[in-house]
Amino acid sequence: MMQTQYKVFLIDDHALFRKGVGQIIDADPAFKVIGEAASGQEGLDTAIGFKPDIVLIDLNMKGMNGIETLRQFKALDLTAKYVVLTVSDAEDDLLEALRAGADGYLLKDMEPEDLCANLKKVANGMTIIQDTLTEVLRTALLEPKPQRKDEQASLTEREREILQCLSDGLNNKTIARKLGISDTTVKVHIKHLLSKLKLSSRLEAAVWAHNQK
Numbered sequence: 431m432m433q434t435q436y437k438v439f440l441i442d443d444h445a446l447f448r449k450g451v452g453q454i455i456d457a458d459p460a461f462k463v464i465g466e467a468a469s470g471q472e473g474l475d476t477a478i479g480f481k482p483d484i485v486l487i488d489l490n491m492k493g494m495n496g497i498e499t500l501r502q503f504k505a506l507d508l509t510a511k512y513v514v515l516t517v518s519d520a521e522d523d524l525l526e527a528l529r530a531g532a533d534g535y536l537l538k539d540m541e542p543e544d545l546c547a548n549l550k551k552v553a554n555g556m557t558i559i560q561d562t563l564t565e566v567l568r569t570a571l572l573e574p575k576p577q578r579k580d581e582q583a584s585l586t587e588r589e590r591e592i593l594q595c596l597s598d599g600l601n602n603k604t605i606a607r608k609l610g611i612s613d614t615t616v617k618v619h620i621k622h623l624l625s626k627l628k629l630s631s632r633l634e635a636a637v638w639a640h641n642q643k
Contacts, residue, residue, distance in 0.1 A: 435459070436553045439482035440466040441473035441499065442515070443491040447538070451486070451515070451545070458546040460553075470499030477503070482510050484549055489516035489523055497523075497530050504531045511552045521566050524559075528637075529630045534558035555601030557633035567637055589623040592616060596632050597639035 438461050442448045445468065452463045465480045467473035470487075471494050477485060485503060489496035500512055513534035514527045527535050534552050536545070537560045548558045559567065585593065588609070595605040602616045609616075620632060629635045 436461050436483040436549070437464045437480065438462065438484045438486065438549070439464060439473070439477045439480055439510075440486050441470060441477075441491075441496075442466075442486070442488040443468050444488075447488075454542050454545055455549070460550060461546060470494035470496065470502075473499060474502055474506075477510075478506060478508060481508070483553060484511050484513060486513050486515045489514055489518050489527070497526050500527065500530045500532060513549070513552055513558070519560075519563060519566065524563055524566060528634045531631050533631070533633070535563065536560050537562065555603065556599060557631065557636065559633065568641070584626050585623055589619050589626070592619045593623055593635060593639050596620070596636040599636065 438455055440448050440452060440463060442451070448466050448468075452466065455461045455463050461484075464482060465476060467476055470491055473485070473487070485508075487496045487499055487503075491499075494502075496514055496516065500514070503510070503512060511533040512531065513536060514532050515536050515538060516523070517538050518524075519537060524535055534548065534557060536548060536558065540548075540560060551558050591609060592605060595608065600608070602613050602620075605616045606613045620635075624630065624632070624635060627635065627638065629638060
């Protein structure tokens with residue numbers, strides 16, 4: 431049986447970097463780089479025609495920055511996963527990207543062999559964050575806003591179970607199997623619990639849940 435090949439679209443204003451990352455990704459048979467853009471606006475204008483599975487977005491670009499690009503992509507009718515690939519390990523950038531709905535946050539100084547390994551996790555429904563940033567995120571969320579505890583009280587029992595699954599890093603299919611419900615039902619519950627907790631992504635929910643323990 432032929433392995434699924436995931437289509438990747440690159441958005442970065444440095445041509446040399448796009449070329450290097452593209453070569454790394456194309457060297458893995460699980461991926462195919464199907465397009466690239468030198469700016470956020472160019473990416474928004476062209477990516478939708480390629481129907482990518484994963485979009486890699488640089489954070490600091492001329493014109494529209496990566497966060498605004500990400501927000502606009504999230505408003506489009508695409509089923510893609512969005513991963514920020516940046517040089518910035520700043521707490522504010524990390525949190526803002528997660529709130530904008532990023533499925534992952536990776537640093538450009540990571541080992542080349544780790545890039546595709548992380549992209550495979552994203553393609554399979556997991557959320558990823560650079561290992562070196564885990565402590566940054568933990569510190570940032572050590573003192574959750576008090577009202578969040580009240581909001582957690584409004585979660586149904588099923589939503590609490592799914593929140594725990596997100597905290598454990600499980601993807602939708604695994605959650606569905608574990609709880610004996612459909613993938614679609616899992617997605618609906620996640621949408622509701624994110625809304626109740628005023629969170630923007632499953633990664634943010636996972637970290638928040640972890641810090642309630």
